[in-house]
Each structure stands twice: as C-alpha cells, then as structure tokens.
Amino acid sequence: MGFRKRLQSRIYSGDNVMGLSDLRYLPRWVILIIDIGFIAISVYFSCYLIEKLSFNTIPVFKEGIPVFLIILGISIIFMVIFKTYAGIIRHSTFIDLFKLFLAIFSSTVLVAAISFSYYLSTGQRMIYMSIPFLVIFFTASFMLMFLFRLFVKEVFHFAREVRRSTLRKRILVLGITEQSVAMARAIIDNPNLPYHIVGFLTQRQDSTRASLLGKPIYTKAKIERNSKEDLMLDGVLLLQELLTKEEMNRWVTFFLEKDLQIFKAPSLQKLKSNDSEVTIKTLQIEDLLNRKPIKIENEDVKRRHSGKTILITGGAGSIGSEIVRQVALFEPKLIVVLDQAETPLYDIEMEMRSSFPEIDFKFVLADISNRHRIEPLFQKYQFSMVYHAAAYKHVPLIEENPHEAILVNILGTKNLATLASRYKVNRFVMVSTDKAVKPTNVMGASKRTAELFVQALQNTENNSTKFITTRFGNVLGSNGSVIPHFKKQIEKGGPVTITHPDITRYFMTIPEACDLVLQAGAMGEGGEIFVFDMGEPVKILDLAHRMIKLSGFEPHVDIKIIYSGLRPGEKLYEELLSDDAKTLPTHHEKILISKDPTMDFQNIEKYCNQITKAALRREKVEVVQILKEIVPEFKSNNSIYEVLDK
Structure with a gap:
C-alpha cells in the first residue's frame, strides 16, 4: 500500500x-x-x-x-x-x-x-x-x-550516483596510492558527504589508460590544458599526510591558478564511521604554513609535572590555555590558572573541568601587577613550576598606552619572578616574543626588559629557581593575529588591509609554541633564552593572496587588497636573534640558546622601580625614555617616540 x-x-x-x-x-x-x-x-x-x-x-x-x-x-x-x-x-x-x-x-x-x-x-x-x-x-x-x-x-x-553527481561537488582525489583509493571508496560509500568522486589525479604518465574504482585517472597536463568547466570539476581533495610541505605548496599553487577549490580529508577511520560531524573541509592557510611539529619524547617533561603543583599565568589566552591543556595531560597534583580576563577564564574553566575531571584545578581572577593579590597564592600552594604567559602584546595599543605595558609586562613579571625566587619554585618559564629583538615598539622593549630582569635574578645570591625564557614569532590562530583578522575581512567581502606590501613574519602553530615552552622548562639550567628555528619568513601579501583564493575569490577582483601603512611601532621584518647575540646548540637541532647581552641585578631592579613609578604617574614620554635607556637597541619606528632617538 x-x-x-x-x-x-x-x-x-x-x-x-x-x-x-x-x-x-x-x-x-x-x-x-x-x-x-x-x-x-x-x-x-x-x-x-x-x-x-x-x-x-x-x-x-x-x-x-x-x-x-x-x-x-x-x-x-x-x-x-x-x-x-x-x-x-x-x-x-x-x-x-x-x-x-x-x-x-x-x-x-x-x-x-x-x-x-x-x-x-x-x-x-x-x-x-x-x-x-x-x-x-x-x-x-x-x-x-x-x-x-x-x-x-x-x-x-x-x-x-546520478543524483549525487548533480547535487554534490564534483572532485578529483589527488594521488593513486592505496590510501587515496581507500579514501575515495570511503567517500563513495558515505551518504552524508556532499561530494562526488569524478576520478583521480596524478603526475605519472603511465596510468592514463587505467582506471580506479571505475573512475578515470587524470594527469596534471590534462588539467593544465582544460578549464574546470570543460572538465566539469569543482575541486580537488588532498591527503595532507601523503604530501611534503614543498609538494603541498606546488599543488596548491597549481589548483588556485585553475580556480579549483581545495579540500582536505579527515582520517580514513573517521570518514568510514559515517559520523555526520566528520566531514571534508576546505583547505585553510594554516594547513600550508603548518610545519611538521617538533616533538621531543622526553620523560623529564612528564616527571617535572606529574604530581606537582603548577601555576600558569595568562592561562585564558591563546598560548596560556594551550599550556594548560598540555600540562593537564601529565596528571599534575594541581593546576592554578590565573588571568585577569573574566569571560575567557570562565570558558577555559568549563572546558578543562569537562575534559579533565580527574585533575584538580584552581581558577584565579587576578592582575599580576598586584603583588598583594599574587603572593598569597605562592604562600598557599608552594608551586613547583610557573609558566608565565600573561602579557599585553598588541603593538599599536601598547604604543598608545605604554604605561599599561610597563605595569603588566615589566612589573607583573618582576612580581612573579621575585615571588618564585622567594618561595623556592623549582622552575620559572617566561613566554617572550621575537619583537623583543632589536625592538621598534614599546611592547617589544617591555618584553626585552622583562627578559633582562629574570636573567639577572637568576644570578642573585640565595636564588635556587631556574629562570628560563622562550622566544618565538607569530602564532597561528592566536587572539588578534593576522590570519583570523584576514578571515573576517574576507567573510565580509573585503577589503583585506595590509600595512605594507613588503612586510614579512614568522609563523608557528599554538601547540608547537607550547611544546617549545614545556621542553624549555625541562631542559633549561637557568638563565637561558631559548629560540626556535621558525623556518622561512612568510610575506603577508602572499598570505593574503592565498587566503582569498582558498576562499574561492579572486584577489583585486572579488576582494580588494589595500595598504594602510605601517602601524605605530611596527617593523617590516622580525628577528629572533639580535646582531651581537651568539647561539648555542641544544640536543635538538631546531632549538637554540641565544646568548644575548645581560645586565646586573642592581641596575635592572633600579630601572624597573624607576619605570614603574613613571608608569603609575601615566608619564608616557618618560616611560619610553627609560625603556630606551634599559634597551639601547630600541629604536622607535613609525611612532611619535621617534623624536627620542635623535
């Protein structure tokens, strides 16, 4: 019936x-x-x-x-x-x-x-x-x-198949390996996926007359000779684990020139599960910038965290929250997460209590510049390790409000480091930045001052704490970074704003950055500044072009690119080492120790007290003038404080 x-x-x-x-x-x-x-x-x-x-x-x-x-x-x-x-x-x-x-x-x-x-x-x-x-x-x-x-x-x-081919995106699978064929078969058998496999793509010339799963094998030359309309194609599916970074970049450049969408596949096991939440995603710029993460299997890292009490400042931020996640994996006795941002702190609390119900957490809403608020935590919990990721980092905002950077980046670091030394914390790991090298802005100079203070504190009498600094470049996906900013501009239809056509930056992933921090905490002997081999710098204009193309648009046609000029304190090129710094190798070729010039503790403490008093009086010019005395290589760029360099 x-x-x-x-x-x-x-x-x-x-x-x-x-x-x-x-x-x-x-x-x-x-x-x-x-x-x-x-x-x-x-x-x-x-x-x-x-x-x-x-x-x-x-x-x-x-x-x-x-x-x-x-x-x-x-x-x-x-x-x-x-x-x-x-x-x-x-x-x-x-x-x-x-x-x-x-x-x-x-x-x-x-x-x-x-x-x-x-x-x-x-x-x-x-x-x-x-x-x-x-x-x-x-x-x-x-x-x-x-x-x-x-x-x-x-x-x-x-x-x-007819219905799927008319309603779903028609894609090629890159490669003719067993993994590629298995991925294609999983897509064909998964009714939840809006994709129709048209065939396979290879650079080989000896497979053109063969077929896989009843689908033809296309050559790169054939794609070059024809348009995507002639071939009736919408895009190409990549299996990232089968490609090197160089191969990935070559193929992506080729596909973008042919106006083909680029998709990345999840793991084969997830795809075969028919889970509606598991899907093929559009390739993101992070996938192209992401290098193979540096992982060091080090039992010492686990030993230093397991069963210990850990303090993480700035624990609600991009870097700090990832440190919280990674430290929780080592089953510490207690993790104290401190931040002054209420809503992000609440968010990370909800996440961690759900993901690690067996771990004891304490979430503290506090400002590190308030020593009277911070010291009771050191008295009560007797921390074994402190990860200091709390900082003001946005260059233009700090350039306009230099006194605020002093209170957090310098006074806050001074409070934490001094308390760590007084209460015999085993290790103190500070997160710094490549902007501290030959700084051209207040933010970078304030972080360099913080580096000088913790290094000097290392060598003071009766100190038993090992003070360690990690220095790296821009972090993909962190709050306020360029990639999320570009994504929002592209979603709105543009324009994409770039400060200068020649500006370049180093990039690394959040997990990679946090892994460096944890490894440095384990391998450091005290007083070192660890720097990371960040590979080749990326030109921001090229980054914008690729992001626009990956989103399915044409640069300068669908999405305009405009140049807004360098912001106050911004420089074209970032550096991880100063000109007069020497490097020492570690047991991993990608992690080096920078031997930067240091300052004795009496001088840096005197400077920190002096600049803190000026910051409390909101004396912006005086604050910057003292910074330039502390960090002689600090030369302001595109800033009102350039007059102080003359």
Missing part, C-alpha cells in the same frame, strides 16, 4: 519525475510476486528447451497444469521458509544470495523426490526427462532471480 500511495502521489502531485533513489525499498509482496513470475518462466523455459532438444512431441508434464502448480507451490513454500523476499535488494549480500540458493535447491530436491515417488507407485513418469528438466529449472530460476537482484542493485546505485 505504501509503494502504491507514493507512486500515486508522484503522478498526481504535478511532479512526474520518479526518482528511484527516493524510494526506500521495494515492498516485500512485490518482490515475492516477481520471484513467482520467474519460477513460472523457468518452468516454461525448461519445458520448451526439453522439447526442442529431444525432438519429441511427448509433453514434459504427464498431468500438465497440476504438475506446473505443484512446482510453483513448492517453490513458494521454500521462498517463504527462507524469506528470500525479505531483504532490501539494493543492499543484498552473500547471505541473501545463499538463502536464494537454498530455497531453489530445496524446491528442486523436493520436486525430484515427489517425481521419483510417483514413478515408484505408478510405474509412470510424472515429468518426462526429469533429471535434465530439474537441472535446467534450477539453473534458470536461480539465474533469473540472481540477475534481477543484481539489476535492481545496479539501478539504485546508478540512480544514487
């Missing part, structure tokens, strides 16, 4: 296009009737073939129609017993085929037994040439039913 109603609805509703892929399955009674028809055809065909082969006019059935009905009835009984009609045909398996075989074989055996019994009791044959007849009947009926099911399965598959 349901099938008939759906059919009538389609006919009389005005939509006369019957989509086979819309049907859930053929009703069981329809399949049974069709199978009965096949049995009748098989009986008739067997009789016809016996008569033609024997050149005999004797009828095959002695009793005619009654024998025909007996065979039909026996076949129906066994089809009901084995439920050959019960499965969904387009999902038929070997078990369904075996049930079909058993039903027809049992029917044939029972008919043979009845025929033999009839012969023994009457001395006459019920079926002329019974053995050849039964062999032909068995073969014909099994083949007809099997081919019917195969035909229905293929029709539904074809209808589904």
